[in-house]
Amino acid sequence: MKTLLSEEELERGVRKLADSINDVYQDSPLTIIAIMTGSIVLLADLIRLLTMPLRVGVVQTSSYQGAQRGELKINADLMPDIKDREVLLVDDIFDTGHTLDQVIELMRQMRPASLRSAVLLRKTGRQLIDLVPDFVVFDIPDEFVVGYGLDYRDEYRNLPFLAALQEDDIRDVGSVVR
Numbered sequence: 001m002k003t004l005l006s007e008e009e010l011e012r013g014v015r016k017l018a019d020s021i022n023d024v025y026q027d028s029p030l031t032i033i034a035i036m037t038g039s040i041v042l043l044a045d046l047i048r049l050l051t052m053p054l055r056v057g058v059v060q061t062s063s064y065q066g067a068q069r070g071e072l073k074i075n076a077d078l079m080p081d082i083k084d085r086e087v088l089l090v091d092d093i094f095d096t097g098h099t100l101d102q103v104i105e106l107m108r109q110m111r112p113a114s115l116r117s118a119v120l121l122r123k124t125g126r127q128l129i130d131l132v133p134d135f136v137v138f139d140i141p142d143e144f145v146v147g148y149g150l151d152y153r154d155e156y157r158n159l160p161f162l163a164a165l166q167e168d169d170i171r172d173v174g175s176v177v178r
Protein backbone atom coordinates (compact mmCIF):
# COMPACT_ATOMS: atom_id res chain seq x y z
CA MET A 1 0.00 0.00 0.00
CA LYS A 2 1.32 3.42 -0.91
CA THR A 3 0.18 6.63 0.81
CA LEU A 4 -1.27 9.11 -1.69
CA LEU A 5 -2.61 11.75 0.70
CA SER A 6 -1.55 12.03 4.34
CA GLU A 7 -3.88 12.82 7.21
CA GLU A 8 -2.59 16.42 7.20
CA GLU A 9 -3.11 16.84 3.46
CA LEU A 10 -6.67 15.52 3.74
CA GLU A 11 -7.37 17.86 6.63
CA ARG A 12 -6.10 20.87 4.67
CA GLY A 13 -8.15 19.80 1.64
CA VAL A 14 -11.37 19.44 3.62
CA ARG A 15 -10.77 22.83 5.24
CA LYS A 16 -10.39 24.38 1.78
CA LEU A 17 -13.60 22.72 0.64
CA ALA A 18 -15.45 23.98 3.72
CA ASP A 19 -14.17 27.53 3.10
CA SER A 20 -15.46 27.42 -0.50
CA ILE A 21 -18.87 26.09 0.58
CA ASN A 22 -19.15 28.72 3.35
CA ASP A 23 -18.28 31.38 0.75
CA VAL A 24 -20.88 30.24 -1.77
CA TYR A 25 -23.83 29.74 0.60
CA GLN A 26 -22.94 32.34 3.26
CA ASP A 27 -25.80 32.28 5.80
CA SER A 28 -28.39 30.53 3.60
CA PRO A 29 -29.75 27.30 5.04
CA LEU A 30 -28.18 24.28 3.33
CA THR A 31 -29.06 20.59 3.06
CA ILE A 32 -26.12 18.25 2.57
CA ILE A 33 -26.86 14.85 1.09
CA ALA A 34 -23.95 12.41 1.37
CA ILE A 35 -23.61 9.32 -0.78
CA MET A 36 -22.94 6.42 1.57
CA THR A 37 -20.85 4.64 2.56
CA GLY A 38 -17.68 6.06 1.06
CA SER A 39 -18.31 9.66 2.07
CA ILE A 40 -18.99 8.92 5.74
CA VAL A 41 -15.62 10.22 6.99
CA LEU A 42 -15.65 13.26 4.71
CA LEU A 43 -19.19 14.09 5.84
CA ALA A 44 -18.24 13.98 9.52
CA ASP A 45 -15.16 16.17 9.03
CA LEU A 46 -16.80 18.59 6.61
CA ILE A 47 -20.02 19.44 8.42
CA ARG A 48 -18.17 20.54 11.56
CA LEU A 49 -16.48 23.26 9.50
CA LEU A 50 -19.66 24.62 7.94
CA THR A 51 -21.22 27.70 9.48
CA MET A 52 -24.68 28.06 7.87
CA PRO A 53 -27.87 26.47 9.30
CA LEU A 54 -27.39 22.88 8.12
CA ARG A 55 -29.48 19.76 7.58
CA VAL A 56 -27.86 16.44 6.76
CA GLY A 57 -29.18 13.38 4.95
CA VAL A 58 -27.79 10.34 3.19
CA VAL A 59 -28.50 8.16 0.19
CA GLN A 60 -26.97 4.76 -0.31
CA THR A 61 -25.89 3.53 -3.72
CA SER A 62 -24.84 0.05 -4.71
CA SER A 63 -24.22 -1.85 -7.94
CA TYR A 64 -26.12 -4.94 -8.91
CA GLN A 65 -24.05 -8.00 -9.71
CA GLY A 66 -24.63 -10.74 -12.24
CA ALA A 67 -26.81 -10.06 -15.27
CA GLN A 68 -27.50 -6.47 -14.31
CA ARG A 69 -23.94 -5.70 -13.27
CA GLY A 70 -23.16 -2.03 -13.40
CA GLU A 71 -26.74 -0.94 -12.87
CA LEU A 72 -26.88 1.43 -9.94
CA LYS A 73 -29.38 0.97 -7.13
CA ILE A 74 -30.16 4.10 -5.11
CA ASN A 75 -31.79 3.93 -1.68
CA ALA A 76 -33.16 7.35 -0.75
CA ASP A 77 -35.29 6.24 2.23
CA LEU A 78 -33.10 8.11 4.73
CA MET A 79 -33.20 11.38 2.84
CA PRO A 80 -35.01 14.45 4.20
CA ASP A 81 -37.46 16.39 2.03
CA ILE A 82 -35.39 18.61 -0.27
CA LYS A 83 -38.16 20.40 -2.16
CA ASP A 84 -37.36 24.13 -2.48
CA ARG A 85 -34.14 23.74 -0.47
CA GLU A 86 -30.54 24.53 -1.37
CA VAL A 87 -28.91 21.11 -1.72
CA LEU A 88 -25.28 20.03 -1.90
CA LEU A 89 -24.51 16.43 -2.82
CA VAL A 90 -21.29 15.07 -1.35
CA ASP A 91 -19.37 12.03 -2.57
CA ASP A 92 -15.97 10.54 -1.86
CA ILE A 93 -14.70 9.98 -5.36
CA PHE A 94 -15.66 10.89 -8.91
CA ASP A 95 -14.60 8.01 -11.13
CA THR A 96 -16.69 7.29 -14.25
CA GLY A 97 -19.25 9.84 -13.05
CA HIS A 98 -22.22 7.45 -13.28
CA THR A 99 -23.01 7.50 -9.56
CA LEU A 100 -23.17 11.26 -9.20
CA ASP A 101 -24.98 11.65 -12.51
CA GLN A 102 -27.76 9.24 -11.52
CA VAL A 103 -28.13 10.59 -7.99
CA ILE A 104 -28.38 14.12 -9.44
CA GLU A 105 -31.11 12.93 -11.81
CA LEU A 106 -33.07 11.45 -8.89
CA MET A 107 -32.64 14.61 -6.76
CA ARG A 108 -33.79 16.88 -9.59
CA GLN A 109 -37.15 15.11 -9.59
CA MET A 110 -37.55 16.23 -5.97
CA ARG A 111 -37.36 19.88 -7.07
CA PRO A 112 -34.69 21.45 -4.84
CA ALA A 113 -34.22 25.23 -5.12
CA SER A 114 -30.62 24.56 -6.19
CA LEU A 115 -28.43 21.49 -6.54
CA ARG A 116 -24.63 21.41 -6.50
CA SER A 117 -22.12 18.61 -6.03
CA ALA A 118 -18.84 18.25 -4.17
CA VAL A 119 -16.32 15.42 -4.36
CA LEU A 120 -13.14 14.92 -2.39
CA LEU A 121 -11.32 13.03 -5.14
CA ARG A 122 -11.46 12.91 -8.93
CA LYS A 123 -9.62 10.19 -10.84
CA THR A 124 -7.73 11.44 -13.86
CA GLY A 125 -8.85 10.19 -17.26
CA ARG A 126 -11.72 7.99 -16.08
CA GLN A 127 -14.83 10.11 -16.68
CA LEU A 128 -17.47 8.70 -19.03
CA ILE A 129 -20.13 11.28 -18.23
CA ASP A 130 -20.27 14.90 -19.32
CA LEU A 131 -20.58 16.30 -15.82
CA VAL A 132 -18.21 18.44 -13.79
CA PRO A 133 -18.75 18.52 -10.00
CA ASP A 134 -19.04 22.08 -8.62
CA PHE A 135 -16.36 21.41 -6.00
CA VAL A 136 -13.39 19.06 -6.49
CA VAL A 137 -10.69 18.91 -3.82
CA PHE A 138 -7.99 16.57 -5.17
CA ASP A 139 -7.25 15.22 -8.64
CA ILE A 140 -5.55 11.85 -8.23
CA PRO A 141 -3.97 9.33 -10.63
CA ASP A 142 -6.00 6.40 -11.96
CA GLU A 143 -5.25 3.97 -9.15
CA PHE A 144 -7.55 2.05 -6.82
CA VAL A 145 -7.55 3.95 -3.54
CA VAL A 146 -8.68 3.11 -0.01
CA GLY A 147 -8.92 4.84 3.35
CA TYR A 148 -10.67 7.98 4.62
CA GLY A 149 -13.99 6.20 4.01
CA LEU A 150 -13.12 4.39 0.78
CA ASP A 151 -13.10 0.62 0.79
CA TYR A 152 -11.80 -2.41 -1.00
CA ARG A 153 -14.29 -5.24 -0.42
CA ASP A 154 -15.68 -3.34 2.58
CA GLU A 155 -12.31 -3.01 4.31
CA TYR A 156 -9.87 -0.15 4.96
CA ARG A 157 -12.51 2.58 5.40
CA ASN A 158 -11.03 3.43 8.80
CA LEU A 159 -7.53 4.33 7.58
CA PRO A 160 -7.03 8.03 8.42
CA PHE A 161 -4.98 8.57 5.22
CA LEU A 162 -5.60 7.77 1.54
CA ALA A 163 -3.60 4.91 0.04
CA ALA A 164 -3.30 3.32 -3.38
CA LEU A 165 -3.50 -0.46 -3.44
CA GLN A 166 -0.41 -2.17 -4.89
CA GLU A 167 -0.03 -5.36 -6.93
CA ASP A 168 0.67 -7.42 -3.82
CA ASP A 169 -2.39 -6.02 -2.01
CA ILE A 170 -4.65 -7.12 -4.84
CA ARG A 171 -4.45 -8.73 -8.26
CA ASP A 172 -7.99 -8.29 -9.55
CA VAL A 173 -8.77 -4.64 -8.89
CA GLY A 174 -10.43 -4.51 -12.31
CA SER A 175 -13.16 -6.86 -11.11
CA VAL A 176 -14.09 -4.77 -8.08
CA VAL A 177 -17.77 -3.90 -8.06
CA ARG A 178 -17.89 -0.19 -7.50
Ligand code: IMP
Pocket (backbone or CB within 6 Å): 035, 038, 091, 092, 093, 094, 095, 096, 097, 098, 099, 100, 143, 144, 145, 146, 150, 151, 152, 178
Ligand atom coordinates in the same frame (compact mmCIF):
# COMPACT_ATOMS: atom_id res chain seq x y z
P1 IMP B 1 -18.42 6.26 -10.47
O1 IMP B 1 -19.88 5.97 -10.47
O2 IMP B 1 -17.67 5.42 -11.48
O3 IMP B 1 -18.06 7.71 -10.57
O4 IMP B 1 -17.86 5.69 -9.12
C1 IMP B 1 -18.06 6.33 -7.94
C2 IMP B 1 -18.11 5.32 -6.82
O5 IMP B 1 -17.27 4.18 -7.06
C3 IMP B 1 -17.55 5.99 -5.60
O6 IMP B 1 -18.58 6.58 -4.85
C4 IMP B 1 -16.88 4.84 -4.87
O7 IMP B 1 -17.80 4.22 -4.03
C5 IMP B 1 -16.49 3.85 -5.94
N1 IMP B 1 -15.06 3.96 -6.32
C6 IMP B 1 -14.56 4.42 -7.48
N2 IMP B 1 -13.22 4.38 -7.49
C7 IMP B 1 -12.86 3.89 -6.28
C8 IMP B 1 -11.56 3.63 -5.66
O8 IMP B 1 -10.47 3.84 -6.21
N3 IMP B 1 -11.61 3.12 -4.39
C9 IMP B 1 -12.77 2.87 -3.74
N4 IMP B 1 -13.99 3.11 -4.27
C10 IMP B 1 -14.02 3.62 -5.53
Ligand code: MG
Pocket (backbone or CB within 6 Å): 035, 036, 037, 038, 039, 092, 093
Ligand atom coordinates in the same frame (compact mmCIF):
# COMPACT_ATOMS: atom_id res chain seq x y z
MG1 MG C 1 -19.41 5.57 -3.18
